[in-house]
Amino acid sequence: MGNFFNDNEGLKFHLRHELMEEIIRLKERDYADKDKYDYAPENFEDAVDSYEKVLGIIGEISADVLWENAESVDKQGPRIENNEIIYADGTQKNHQALKDAGVYGLSLPRQYGGLNFSYVPYVMAAEIVSRGDCSFANIWGLQDCAETIYEFASEEIKNEFLPRINKGDTCSMDLTEPDAGSDLQAVGLKATFDEANNCWRLNGVKRFITNGDADIKLVLARSEEGTTDGRGLSYFVYDRANKAVTVRRIENKLGIKGSPTAELVFNNAPAQLVGDRKLGLIKYVMSLMNGARLGVGAQSVGLAEAAYREAVKYANEREQFGKAIINFPAVMEMLSNMRAKTDAIRTLLYETARSVDMYKSLEAISRERKLEAEERQTLKTYSRLADALTPMLKLFSSEYANQITYDCIQVHGGSGFMKDYACERFYRDARILTIYEGTSQLQVVAAIRGVVSGAYVGRIKEYEQIEVRDDLKPLRQTLISLREEFEKVYEIAKEWSSSSEAFDFNSRRLVEIAGYLVMCNLLVNDANKDAMFTKSAKIMTKLAESEIAKAITYIKNFNPEILEDYKNIIAE
Numbered sequence: 358m359g360n361f362f363n364d365n366e367g368l369k370f371h372l373r374h375e376l377m378e379e380i381i382r383l384k385e386r387d388y389a390d391k392d393k394y395d396y397a398p399e400n401f402e403d404a405v406d407s408y409e410k411v412l413g414i415i416g417e418i419s420a421d422v423l424w425e426n427a428e429s430v431d432k433q434g435p436r437i438e439n440n441e442i443i444y445a446d447g448t449q450k451n452h453q454a455l456k457d458a459g460v461y462g463l464s465l466p467r468q469y470g471g472l473n474f475s476y477v478p479y480v481m482a483a484e485i486v487s488r489g490d491c492s493f494a495n496i497w498g499l500q501d502c503a504e505t506i507y508e509f510a511s512e513e514i515k516n517e518f519l520p521r522i523n524k525g526d527t528c529s530m531d532l533t534e535p536d537a538g539s540d541l542q543a544v545g546l547k548a549t550f551d552e553a554n555n556c557w558r559l560n561g562v563k564r565f566i567t568n569g570d571a572d573i574k575l576v577l578a579r580s581e582e583g584t585t586d587g588r589g590l591s592y593f594v595y596d597r598a599n600k601a602v603t604v605r606r607i608e609n610k611l612g613i614k615g616s617p618t619a620e621l622v623f624n625n626a627p628a629q630l631v632g633d634r635k636l637g638l639i640k641y642v643m644s645l646m647n648g649a650r651l652g653v654g655a656q657s658v659g660l661a662e663a664a665y666r667e668a669v670k671y672a673n674e675r676e677q678f679g680k681a682i683i684n685f686p687a688v689m690e691m692l693s694n695m696r697a698k699t700d701a702i703r704t705l706l707y708e709t710a711r712s713v714d715m716y717k718s719l720e721a722i723s724r725e726r727k728l729e730a731e732e733r734q735t736l737k738t739y740s741r742l743a744d745a746l747t748p749m750l751k752l753f754s755s756e757y758a759n760q761i762t763y764d765c766i767q768v769h770g771g772s773g774f775m776k777d778y779a780c781e782r783f784y785r786d787a788r789i790l791t792i793y794e795g796t797s798q799l800q801v802v803a804a805i806r807g808v809v810s811g812a813y814v815g816r817i818k819e820y821e822q823i824e825v826r827d828d829l830k831p832l833r834q835t836l837i838s839l840r841e842e843f844e845k846v847y848e849i850a851k852e853w854s855s856s857s858e859a860f861d862f863n864s865r866r867l868v869e870i871a872g873y874l875v876m877c878n879l880l881v882n883d884a885n886k887d888a889m890f891t892k893s894a895k896i897m898t899k900l901a902e903s904e905i906a907k908a909i910t911y912i913k914n915f916n917p918e919i920l921e922d923y924k925n926i927i928a929e
Contacts, residue, residue, distance in 0.1 A: 359424070361485045362409075362416025365662070367700065368481055370887055371707040372408060377477065380711060381405070383718035384475045394467050408478040414458050415482050422454045423489030430490060430615035431782050437604055442570035442617045444496075451493050452525065462523030465503055469519035476714040477707060480655045484706070487659025491786040492615030494656045495567050501648040502528035502575050506594065508720075509632040509641050514594060518573055529571035530645055531563045531595075531621065538565070539799060541577065541638055542587040546623060548578035557593055557630060559623040562605075567793070569619025570604055572597045575645070576628060577637050592637035593628035601626035612785030647743070649794045650751040651713060654706045657754035657790050661699045664758075664765035664783045668692060671769050671778075688768060695761050697896035701876040702754040704883055704890075708875075709746040715739035745812040746875075748795075748803035753872050755790035756797060762787040804871075805864040813871040814844060820878035825885040832881050832898050836874060839905050843870050846909045859917035866908040873901035 362368060381404045382388075390397035398404035426447030433445040444452065455461060464479045465471025479500075487494040503522040506515060522528060537543035546561030559578050563569075574595040581589035595602070603622040610618060632641055669692055672683035682688050719736035722728065728736065762783040766773035773780045791797045807813045817840055825833055850867060853859035880894040 358417060359420030360413060360416040361419045361424075361488050362412040362481070364416075365485075366889060367703055368412070368484070369409075370883070370889075371703070372405065372412075372477065372481065374477075374707065374711065376711050376715070377401075377405070377475075380475050380477065380714045380718065383722065384473065384714070386722070390467055390473070397467065397473070407472075408474060411460055411463070411472065411474070412478060412481055412485065415455070415460055416485050418451075418454045418458060419485045419489030423451050423486065423493055426450055427490040427492075427615075427782070428779070430492060434614040435607055435617040437607060440600075440604055442604055442607065442619065444617070445615055448493060448496070448615045451490065452496065452527075455497065456525035461500065461525045462503065462519075463500075465507060465519055465523060469507075469515065470523035471519070476651075476717065477710045480651060480706065480710045483652055483655035484659040484662070484703075487656040488663045489659075490615060491656060491660045491663075491783070492613040494652075494659065495613060495616035496527055498649075498652040498656065499528040499530065499568055499571065501645060501652055502530055502573065504648055505575060505592075505641060505645045506631065508644065509592075510594065514629055514631065518594060518596075522573065526572035527568055528573045528575070529566055529568045530642075530649070531566050531569075531574050531576040532642065533565045534562060535564045539795065541642065542590075543585075544577050544579060544590055544638070546576070546578045548580040548591060548593060548628070551627070554627065556627045559593060559595065559626040559628050561623055563621045563623070565608065565793075566619050566621055567616060569607075569617055569621055570597065570602075574602075575631065576623070577642055578628075580630075580634055580637075587638040588635055590637040590639075591634045592631040592641040594631055595623075595626055595628045599627050611788055612782070613789055646794060647713075647747050650747050650800075651706075651709060653790055653794050654702070654709065654750040654754040657758035657787075658699065658703050658706050660783060660787055660790070661695075661702065661754075661758045661761040664762045664780060664787075665692070665695045665699050667778070667780055667783070668695060668765040668768040671772075675769075682768075691764050691768060693892070693896055694900065695764055697880075697893040697900070698757045698761060700883075700890060700893040701880055701897050702750070702757050704879040705746070705750050705753060705872075705876050708879055709743060709750045712739045712743040712746060716743055741812060742816065745804070745807035745810075745816070748800040749807070749813075749868065749872050749875065751795065752797050752800040752804060752868065753876065755787075758787045758790050798865075801865045801868050804868040808847065808864075808867045808871055813875060814840065817871075817874050817878055820875075820882060823882050823885070825881060829881055829885055829891070829894070832877075832894060835898055835902065836877055836881065839870075839901065840874055842909055843874065843905070846870075846912050850912060853917060858920060859915070862920060863912055863915060866912060870905050870908050873897075873905055877901045 378401045381401055391399045430445045430447040435442050435444050462471040463474040467473050483498050486497045506518055548557050548559055551558050576593045576595055577590055579589050580591035601624050605620040605622055608618040672688055673681055675682050716736050716739040765780040766784055769780055772778055877898050880890055880897055884890040884894040
């Protein structure tokens with residue numbers, strides 16, 4: 358029997374990060390539930406032991422059920438019968454296995470039937486599930502909707518829906534429309550209040566809805582007549598049991614075929630308002646999207662881990678010219694880069710998750726009591742850090758997952774192009790990761806704020822203050838030198854302020870430099886605690902040197918006038 362948690366020492370390392378003790382203390386309110394629930398932890402070690410046991414269960418199911426069903430799920434996919442989406446047989450088995458194990462609702466409070474786990478183990482579960490079957494992660498991971506209900510909905514709505522989610526009811530977030538993709542301010546699905554029945558009625562079309570026929574749907578709709586922007590949008594919860602939504606079709610996709618992406622028609626569908634009117638996009642969806650981007654980060658890391666392991670396995674088994682191909686320098690380099698990139702995006706993933714854990718726990722406490730001055734400052738610090746790291750995580754993890762699955766096929770050679778091996782499915786599944794929950798281009802738009810504000814450089818300098826052992830000091834010094842070069846080149850970029858277009862054109866290069874510095878410093882600090890990360894830290898730093906040098910050279914030699922050439926090409 359396999360186990361995708363127990364065979365991954367990197368996960369166990371991040372689960373015991375030094376900040377986890379404070380995270381768990383806050384999440385558990387100084388272990389206040391220990392006398393109310395027999396499964397509530399008494400202390401830090403007790404909590405981590407619970408995390409490890411549950412992650413072990415999920416790891417076993419992911420290896421023995423999800424992984425084994427992944428190929429058949431990819432071939433069969435979902436279908437529509439009597440206006441309902443029927444999952445592939447393997448997907449149904451996956452869902453039932455996790456339901457039977459009682460591992461849905463990891464992060465929700467115990468009063469609603471949840472386990473009250475912090476974000477870190479929840480994100481780990483998402484990574485493990487993604488390694489088993491990337492497409493099923495879209496069904497599992499939409500538990501994020503429960504967090505939105507918990508944070509913003511009335512107590513009546515919480516009591517109605519949260520226990521159901523903890524028992525395995527599925528969720529979806531219904532945002533995009535045929536004429537409103539990334540531009541959610543353009544959402545037109547209409548919400549009108551039905552006074553006679555004391556509910557809202559939803560009418561209109563939603564498109565590209567992941568897990569579209571879910572049991573519980575969070576729907577963005579226009580509640581304010583006469584408005585055309587985000588200020589007229591509110592958020593609603595719809596129960597599938599009302600059968601007021603028509604499934605028009607399931608999209609025929611390149612990958613993640615186990616996850617049904619649907620076009621839906623709302624037909625006077627009864628719904629309940631979540632939170633306050635007019636804050637649907639401005640507050641609630643933005644919160645949900647940040648959680649979803651963290652989820653895509655976990656999905657990307659899980660898929661990268663699967664692809665790397667498949668590539669290593671094949672390279673050890675495949676012989677050419679009398680020896681295993683893993684012994685050829687070209688293959689050796691490719692596999693080493695895959696490992697280093699996977700470790701890099703994983704450490705960024707859990708740095709982000711820890712930041713979310715800290716500010717989310719303190720936000721929850723602030724709804725129970727007034728925070729102390731130090732607590733308020735801590736909340737502010739980690740909220741800003743999470744805001745800065747989330748788009749960086751989404752950008753790098755999804756792009757690297759695409760690179761790593763590409764290289765997995767390359768290691769397999771001609772065999773990798775065939776459906777006999779899992780790597781072609783990995784490659785197809787990975788392609789969506791840079792697109793949904795905000796394209797890579799949109800993540801750059803969000804992340805550049807961290808460059809302009811100095812948030813990234815400030816955090817990088819904090820990493821640099823951590824003392825490391827002697828063999829890592831050259832890496833640290835290299836990264837310090839690169840950071841200093843980054844600060845200099847940013848001053849050049851700032852001179853283009855008269856032409857925001859010129860600055861925007863180079864934003865991705867600035868964000869990528871910052872990302873390399875963040876990931877490499879995190880890896881060096883990880884290596885300082887555990888030598889298993891030393892090779893990855895060295896390899897990523899070498900990669901960073903070359904990529905940063907390329908970006909800096911481009912910016913230094915950039916002339917805004919060249920933009921006219923790009924415009925001319927477009928005009929042609």
